[in-house]
Amino acid sequence: MLRLTRYEFNREYIERLVAGDQETEQHFVRYFGDLLSLKLRSRLRSAAAIDDAKQETFLRVLTTLKEKGGLASAGSLGAFVNSVCNNVLFEIYRAQARAVPIPDDTDEPTEDRPGVESELMTAEEHARVRQALGALPEREKEILRWLFFEDRDKNEVCRELNVDRNYLRVLVHRAKARFRDALTATQSAAAEAAPNG
Numbered sequence: 001m002l003r004l005t006r007y008e009f010n011r012e013y014i015e016r017l018v019a020g021d022q023e024t025e026q027h028f029v030r031y032f033g034d035l036l037s038l039k040l041r042s043r044l045r046s047a048a049a050i051d052d053a054k055q056e057t058f059l060r061v062l063t064t065l066k067e068k069g070g071l072a073s074a075g076s077l078g079a080f081v082n083s084v085c086n087n088v089l090f091e092i093y094r095a096q097a098r099a100v101p102i103p104d105d106t107d108e109p110t111e112d113r114p115g116v117e118s119e120l121m122t123a124e125e126h127a128r129v130r131q132a133l134g135a136l137p138e139r140e141k142e143i144l145r146w147l148f149f150e151d152r153d154k155n156e157v158c159r160e161l162n163v164d165r166n167y168l169r170v171l172v173h174r175a176k177a178r179f180r181d182a183l184t185a186t187q188s189a190a191a192e193a194a195p196n197g
Contacts, residue, residue, distance in 0.1 A: 007031055009077040018065050026167045029058065032081050033166050039082075043089060053092060055173035057085045132182035140175035147172065 016024040040050045146152040158168050
């Protein structure tokens, strides 16, 4: 059984975390990553779902800490992370309850026309994706390019960035979230610029 040494969090730790201190972020991800894995393993079926829930928890905690007011007491960081994780779990449960499985005897769609992906990915879409990538900080742009376009090995990317796999997951999650925001912004701008009618 995994035994974790209890860490006493203080205001300076929170300030370093909010400031983006890499060593503090890595400690935060390692410390709470182990705790969240223990909690989520008994509640979620797949490793991917566990990883997604952890990354969403980390993202929400860091976002809240960076907001004005943040966390009232540094000593309650552990309880706060736990309650955010509970909220993420409840949202996952609700989403799963709404999902209606497709019966096994349903016919597969016929392939007599181009796939949906090829119809949607027009030249304009490609341009918006490039524009959204261009809006990202250089490090996040490189991470997305290495992993999703060049299909580089994650261990190689970790060595390049001098981080461990857990912290790489946080960096990827953050880069994907920022990319989604940038893509949404470029799509909104394109929709506003489009002529009516």
